[in-house]
Amino acid sequence: MVILKLGNSPTEKDEGIMRLANYEVGRTLGTGSFAKVKLAKHVNSDQLFALKIIDKTKIFHLNIAHQITREIATLKLLKHPNVVRLHEVLASKTKIYLVLEYVTGGELFDRIASKGRLKEAEGRKLFQQLIDGVSYCHNKGVFHRDLKLENVLVDAQGNIKITDFGLSASPQHIRADGLLHTTCGSPCYVAPEVLANRGYEGATSDTWSCGVILFVILTGYLPFEDRNIAVLYQKISKGDVRMPKWLSSGAQNLLRRILDPNPLTRITLAGIKDDEWFQQDNVPANPEDEEEEKENVSIDEEAFSIHDAAHTSPESSTLINAFQLIAMSSCLDLSGFFEKEDVSERKMRFTSNHSAKDLIAKIEDIGKEMGFRVQKKNGKLKVIQENKAHRSLGGLSVAAEVVEISASLHVVELMKSFGDSSVYRQLCKKLSDDLAVAPSQARVNSEVGEAGEKS
Incomplete structure (x- = not known):
């Protein structure tokens, strides 16, 4: 594998075929948010490759240059029949080109x-x-x-x-x-x-x-x-x-x-x-590297200009994924991640910043204050209200479970087994009003996306 620095992007030959160094570039195989993959043929051997074309401007804007560097460095190490092989890396002023093994069968x-x-x-x-x-x-x-x-x-x-x-x-x-x-x-x-x-x-x-x-x-x-x-x-x-x-x-x-x-x-x-x-x-x-001589190739940082300070500013947004939002529970209301169900339809969920131990104790206290009998078993609660005047109606039975999402965030799930829906709604409202994440915590200045460690 060699790394080349190109002065310009692929050139177009007279007959209309795109040319990049020793490769003729053909149809598009796939596209992504910052790259596209095209079919490429080596002009001397006629061997087909998948050419991954990465737009430098986009990766600077998305602040993911470190991911590209990591992918190239990683693929250099790996030579195994069940891992896609990186054959060559090329670069121009605006693009990075990864010449990859062409896998015909798709995903x-x-x-x-x-x-x-x-x-x-x-x-x-x-x-x-x-x-x-x-x-x-x-x-x-x-x-x-x-x-x-x-x-x-x-x-x-x-x-x-x-x-x-x-x-x-x-x-x-x-x-x-x-x-x-x-x-x-x-x-x-x-x-x-x-x-x-x-x-x-x-x-x-x-x-x-x-x-x-x-x-x-x-x-x-x-x-x-x-x-x-x-x-x-x-x-x-x-x-x-x-x-x-x-x-x-x-x-x-x-x-x-x-x-x-x-x-x-x-x-x-x-x-x-x-x-x-x-x-x-x-x-x-x-593994093929047991049979072949190991290649010692370093990434030409100057050619790739991935760590170009001109394209990085303190205002650059750091992309995070949805699960990282969960981890930010101290400053974020995650109720929007939960399915919105009418409490009359048996089930309700809300998030809380209280500890699991405190939540169980508070649910028990609120239940008793409202005249319910509370049973505890295997970390779950059952809140029961018997209808003494009309026993045939069966009263109300609600199961409560606390699930840990992160160290500072828990989910309370309430499930009605049977009983009066109006009383059930009163119980749900009281619990969510007293225990749910406060609306004032619902502001966060972040974007949702993928993230990796900064190199």
Whole structure:
């Protein structure tokens, strides 16, 4: 791999074909917020490549230059059959060009979306390749942190290729406590410990994401899904997955061990490789850097001008993702993340900055003040009001549960089992008025997007 500095952008030849150094640039394969990918052919070998064209102005505006630098530096290290290969890097005054391996089969996401779940043997083969590639990355000190179906490509032979390392982390991003701390990734695939905002291990969180991918491959749908991000968080934190009956016991057992919400007891990649179901017909790949001479190529910072002070100002906005908003609970009302349900329709949720212990005590006190009988069991409360005048009406029964979102934010969920809706509404109003996040805390001057550690 070589790095070239170009004076200008791609030139157009007389016959109308775009030319970039030794490549003829063809049709567009895909577009994103700051880059587009085009098909490119090497003029000497006729080999096809995927040319990722990155607009410098856009990455300066989005303040994500560090992600581009990270992706290039990471891809330089990785030479594995199941990881997309970076062949060459080019740069002009306005663009950065990554010459990448061309994977003809598209995203695994599109394959599942169009054809549905895969047969177990076929799905296992893809999962074996995924684990092989991710394990190799970890051995190189690279943690992907955004593993999902969209970032897994399939080639013409049906083999997978892991791509998009823009949010990856390496040992230099690990803090003094030995953990990573940036909350990033795609919501449905993110591990519970990443959302908890207390630090996490990159290898363990990647393992969880691999488990979500396996679940989708074998079932055709996500294990955790909800249109409201905080409700989705609840589901992920509990890790309560319903396994379809058609899955073999071996697949179900492995999925349960991977989708364990406790990172300390979750199975490791080494454990997955030793699993009986995983080992069936497994043929591990040989990393290509064991067979080839290692390339020692440094990034030409001057050519890329990624860290150009002229394009960076104190006013540049830092992009954060939705889960980081949850972590900012001391200054933000997150009630908008929750589904809006009429309390007469049985369920209500609101956020609170009180501790879980205080919330349980306050719910108990308010319930008793309003004449309810309160029962406590397994960390949950049941608020009961018996109708002595009309016992046939059954009175009112409300279940209350407190779920931790972050150290300073909790969700209170109230669910009516049966009873008078008007009394239920009175109880919900009293609890939310006394315990919910104050409206004055609802102001924050941030944008929602992706974030990574600053280099």
